[in-house]
Structure formats: C-alpha cells, structure tokens
Amino acid sequence: MAVQKPSLPKGTRDFSPTELAKRNYITDKIRAEFIKFGFQPIETPSFENYETLMGKYGEEGDRLIFKILNSGNFAEKVNSTDWETKNVSKLTPQICEKALRYDLTVPFARYVVQHQNDITFPFKRFQIQPVWRADRPQKGRFREFYQCDADVVGSNSLWQEVEFVQLYDAVFTSLNLKGVTIKINNRKILSGFAEVIGESEKLIDFTVALDKLDKIGQEGVINEMLSKGISNQAIEKISPIFGLRGTFSEKINLLKEILKDSETGKKGIEELEFIEKAITHLSLQTAILDLDVTLARGLNYYTGAIFEVAAPEGVAMGSIGGGGRYDDLTSIFGLKGISGVGISFGLDRICLVMEELNLFPQEIGDTLDVLCINFGEKEALQSLKLIQKLRSLGKKVELYPESAKMKKQMTYADKRNIPFVVLIGESECEKESFILKNMKTGEQKEYLITEMRKEIFQ
C-alpha cells in the first residue's frame, strides 16, 4: 500500500488536548446551568432518514445537507432515465436513504412526536451534539460543529422566555464573560410594522432588509426595501424605527406609538413588557437585556420572542447565541398545537471570544498532577504502588514508561507542564520513601511513603 500523506476533509478539525480542554470548559459550564434550570439531556442519532430532514431548511438547506450513500449495490434499482440523464436531484433520494443531521431542532421535533406518549409535558430538553453542513468553509465556519440547544415544548407561558434570559445570563456569568447583550425582539412586532405600512404580504422582504441595518445602514436598508417594491410612503411611515434609541422602556413607548393601530403589534409589545418587567425585578448578574426591533433571525421559524446574544462591546464577533419561540414545529411530523421556545449557544464563537479576552483559567490545560520518574524495574514497581494511592486520592498521575535518562524524563515533565515530580530510586526503595520535587520552585523534599497525603502536592 502506498503511504498516504494524512489530511482532513475541508471544513473539519482535529481537537488537541489543549483545544479540547477549552471547549469542554465551555460545554461543562453550559451543561451545568442547563441542568440547574431543569433541562434534561437527550441524544439523537447522527443521521436521520433522508425525508426527515429534506424540505425543512429551505432549498439552500437541502443542498447543504450531507447525504449518505446506500450500502451495497446502490445503483441497482434507480430509475433508468434518471441514471442515463444523470439527473442528480432525482437520483439522490434513490441512492441515499439517510442524511447527516443539519441542526438539533428538527431531530428534536421528530423525537418529541415519536416519543410523545413517554414524555411528560412541558418537556425541557437540552442537547449538545455535532451537526454537519456542506457550507463553503471560512473563518469561524465549519462543516462539522457543535450546537448546544435548550428548548421547552408544550408550554405557552412567557415565564419560559424569562427563564431563557436568566439562563443566558447564568451561563455567560459562569464563564466570566461579562457584559454580553441579550437582544430581544418579537415576531409580532415585525408583523405589526408590516401591517401598519400596509405591506403584510412583503413581511419577509421587509424584515430581511431591516435585519441588515447594522451592516448596511439606514440608506442601504431603504434602498433594499425600495428594490423589493415597498413604497416610499410606507418606508416614510416606518422611519422612526431607524432611530430607535434609549432604554428598553423608552423604546417600548415609541413602539406603542408606532404600532397603535396593529393588534398583533400590541400583543408583541405586551409580551416584551412582561419579560422586561420580570427581568428588571429579578435583575441579571452580568448580561444586559436590550430591545432590538431589527432582529429577525430566520423569521419563518419564529412566532413570538426572538433572541440573539452579542459579545461584549469591543469584541468584533457575530452573534454568540440565539433562539426564540416557534408555535408549531412538531406539526411537520403530525403533532399539532405544541408550542416551543428555545435558545442555542455558539460554541466555536464563544471559544474565540474567550480566547480574545483571555478568560480561560490557566490550569485548564494541565492534564497531569504528578509524574513518577522511572529508575528501573524494581523502582518502577515501588512507584506504581505510590501511584495507586495517589490516584485513589483523585490525583492525575503517571509513571514515565521507560527508565530513560533523567534529562529526557524531566524534559517530558516540563513539556507537559507537570507541577510535581516524584523520584523513587534505589535508596528510596529501601527506605520506603520518595522524593517530591516541586517543578515551579525547584524545591525537593523527602517523605516516607506512610507520610503521603494529598496536601503535600499543592
């Protein structure tokens, strides 16, 4: 066999112990808060039936889903015209009956419907698993990446929205990532806008344009709206929202004026006020709650609250989380009337922000507390007895595998940044003792094995 120069498929990554320590640090904190908030973990398979996923993410989504080739003679039963004409879009479902999951939401909806008789509603679940998209890879965008989702299904209560704001605050506080902005909006506000300007049927064009205010500015948004056939008059009518500034309450007051003729809009305002009032009463630890009426995020999906989290001011990074309420997700699988609301954490971006702000504790990369130097068979055996005790005290310990030169073993200890080295040579074997070397201070001290306590390794 010819030797292969190893490489990875584009858009995928290996995670080294150091990188993984950082990622696990984040997911452990997220998981811990999910659990404290009463969410329960589930896992779904990496691949789903082709038809479970297709048609759920729009045309672009369908293209980006990775399909798995059928095993065996996949070409045997395909339609011969499709084969001869190489009609790939017709051939794909004939040669692939499975596909890799594209997000965690559709599999979750499928899960809820399939297991509805075993689930106690309201059902609060979290899920931390990879997803795959055949997107063009670029900085911060990968073909395999983790999603960290928490959702509640089976409850219309706005207390859920309140709890999700608290959950974002709890996670980012526990990560020491202070000053994130939790932006909130409501689909009903956006519908209200479209309604009052008499362009309800252009709701999507309108909000897609509005969503870009940050990026292309007021003039850009107006031009895009015009190009979509929204009239000058209509835009004029809505123009106060471009200048929406001030506190949450000040914005709400202006919205009340703008949306006074829209029942839907007023309902949206009421929902926002409920959430804001509760959060003010409960107060957030480190995050800021802000109303952003331009926020749309996959509008077709959300029916109520819309969330997005921005990194602390001064850190250039897209959103590090998002979510919202969707009233009828499970109906695609035949279960109607189940409202859901959920949020997601963007692991890769949170990791980048934490790196930029230097927020990872220094010790998270430390994978070993003690290395025992190997002086030969008899000494190694004696060392292993000590190691057993240390491990039973919860310490991370290893024996250097070979009785190599002292210098080589010490270099290994240095490279792995090991704080303590234990030396058991011939004379220590006889005395039933060991020498403990503190690698930071260089200090050495001899102890009897019977004197060994956890505290001396600190």
Added chain:
Amino acid sequence: MAVQKPSLPKGTRDFSPTELAKRNYITDKIRAEFIKFGFQPIETPSFENYETLMGKYGEEGDRLIFKILNSGNFAEKVNSTDWETKNVSKLTPQICEKALRYDLTVPFARYVVQHQNDITFPFKRFQIQPVWRADRPQKGRFREFYQCDADVVGSNSLWQEVEFVQLYDAVFTSLNLKGVTIKINNRKILSGFAEVIGESEKLIDFTVALDKLDKIGQEGVINEMLSKGISNQAIEKISPIFGLRGTFSEKINLLKEILKDSETGKKGIEELEFIEKAITHLSLQTAILDLDVTLARGLNYYTGAIFEVAAPEGVAMGSIGGGGRYDDLTSIFGLKGISGVGISFGLDRICLVMEELNLFPQEIGDTLDVLCINFGEKEALQSLKLIQKLRSLGKKVELYPESAKMKKQMTYADKRNIPFVVLIGESECEKESFILKNMKTGEQKEYLITEMRKEIFQ
C-alpha cells in the same frame, strides 16, 4: 407538505434522559479514570477522507464503511464507462470523497502522524466518540455506537500493559462491576504455536480456529484446522493447549514446555510473566487477570499483548472490552517505528450488564431537586427570586410554567420524581415565606425566605 410518520434509520437510537443518565454515568467514570491515569482527550472529525479509511479494515470493513455523497453535481465527472455499466465499486470513490469513521484507531493513527511535531511522546490519549458501521443490526449491535478508547503511542515499555490492566480494574471497580475477568494473551505465543507445529504460514487460519474454542469446542476447532489443511500430526503436537487449566503460573509453566523450541514463543512468555508479576505485586481491586491462549482478536493488528474483558461469571454477554499492542500502526500514514498499545470499553454491553446486575444508583435518573408551584404572576415572580438562590447553591430547580390547577402541577412533580415542592401563594408572598413539601413523606413546613439553606432540601 404531507405529514410524515417519524421514524429512525435502522440500527440507530434515540437516547431519552433516563437512558442517557445511565450511559453518562458509565462514560463519566471511564473518563475520570482515563484522566487519573494521565490520558489526555482528543477528538477527530466524524468523517475522514475516503482514502484515509478505505483498505484499513479488510474487504468486509470497506463494505461496512458509510460513504458520504459529494455535494453538488456528483455525477458530472465520473468515468462514463463506469456510469454506463453501473460499476458501483468503481463509481463509489468517484462520487464520495468522504466517509464516516469506522473506529477510533485509524483516525488516531492519522492524527498522530499529522500532528507529530506538536505531540510530546509517549502520547497517552483517550477518545470517546461515536463510530458508524453498515452492519446488519441485531440485539446489541448498532449502526451508530460509542467507542471509549485509551492508547499510548511511542513507548515499547511493558509498564503500559501493566497500567492498562490496572486501568480496566479501576474502571470496573469504580462502576461497582466486580469480578470481571481480564483475559490476556500475546501474539508471540500464537506465532510460537504455529512455529512449533511447522505451520507458520497458516498462522491466521490456525488462530482463527483456536479463537472459537469457547463456542465450538475442541472437536470443532480440530475439524476447522483440518479443513484449512493443517495436518493431524501438527494438531496432535499442539493438543495440550486445549486442556490448559489452572492458575496463571501453572499455564505459564505448561507453555514453557510447549514453546521451548520457539524463540518468539519464549519472548511472549517472558512478556506475560512480566505483566503477571507486576500485577500480583500491585494486586487488583476487583478484577481477575487470566491467561487465555486461545484469545486472538483481529490478530493482524496486534503484535504483542492481547486483552479482552469478560463480564462477571453468570452474565451471558460477549466481551465488554478489548485491546492490545500494535507495533506499527502509524506506518500506513508514513510514520514508522512508533509502537502503540491500547484498550477499549464496550459502552453498550457494559450498560446491558449493569442493568442486568442492577448496578445503577437509583438517584441517577433524578433530574430535578425542587419544583416551584405556579400560583400566578406575582407569586411566580417571588418564586423565581427563591429559585435564583437555590440554583446558586447548585440545586436543580424549575418553576412550573403555567398557573395550572394544583393537581396538574403535582402530577408533573410526581411523574418527574421530584423530591421537593415549594409553594409560594399569596399569603407566603406577603410574609416573604415559602412552604416546603417533602414529596416522599408528604410533610410540609413553612420557612421564611431568609431562613433558606441548602440543608432543608435533603
């Protein structure tokens, strides 16, 4: 869109919170021991380049690897003759450039070679990730399942084998799964057998037959050997191994007699003795180390020690773990002379054994410590203030989302097996107090919110 009855691809599974609690209980214990033994976590992508995986697992393995269809117009550049003749084996590499990983070992070898300049050797890594095989699903065999592997590369030292025996013992002890048998053999013993009977070139046929002794008995093994062209005389010569009984040392003594003319065989004995001597000196906590000369396990792979773990006596279950030493795994990717040794834990089977023996602690399914009953807006807000405090004490708490009928909320608490319920009604709001109901005893007690301590929820 037509409503779809949801289902899963065959051989795949959803994991409910209860099932996941059990699985996580096991993997958490495995991970904790891996870490105490100095292993560092890595993760590799779910899919690798097609050519990274193909040809590494034999013909059968190649067939069982899931291939991922190229995105876009996959048929565009295929060889037209292959297309016209529907030559699927030639077409597959032309329409699939990626494949799902089949195990964690080949990706690990690829990782080591690719990152060799960043790795400090000896490199002890662990990896707990799913793998995929297009096997025919059956009881206990799935198309997606987790592997939990620990390997060391870059050390020939037999201390590694000693540590792996200790690691198996530590994990199964920590799971309270007592009395597992760690079976050990050595490829050199098997080579020695083939050598002394003059059938070195039939080593694989010989060991494949011998490996079946448990299942088909002595006569079956002999018949299979004869059918493979191994002579009656040769089998006669080796027949003492069929009756190999007794302690480890007694078996070693018999092996010394059988293999006295094979240098390779004698080396194998020496290695086994080294490991056995060390383990006897260090002693195991709950596992038993046993020599099983019929053990082969994918012989082509292993060059030294071979491990396999059997469930405690009385539990009918195949192996729950296995591993061994492989001297040249990374050479397929161009890095020669790196010896490796590793072991694996069979998560699904361990889970089945633990269930059969009723070894899961009862409380692992408990996902919530306290439920706060929702009596309305004002009361809910007051409850959320208490909930904040409880969560900051590490408690898992939630507010029932709706101010539904008391009975409905209590039923929910029962179904989720929640030990404590907190009631804050109108009068408690005024008094700044709460009522704590112990769901097991039915006892109720009122506390002031200022009196709230973690201990009262126990």
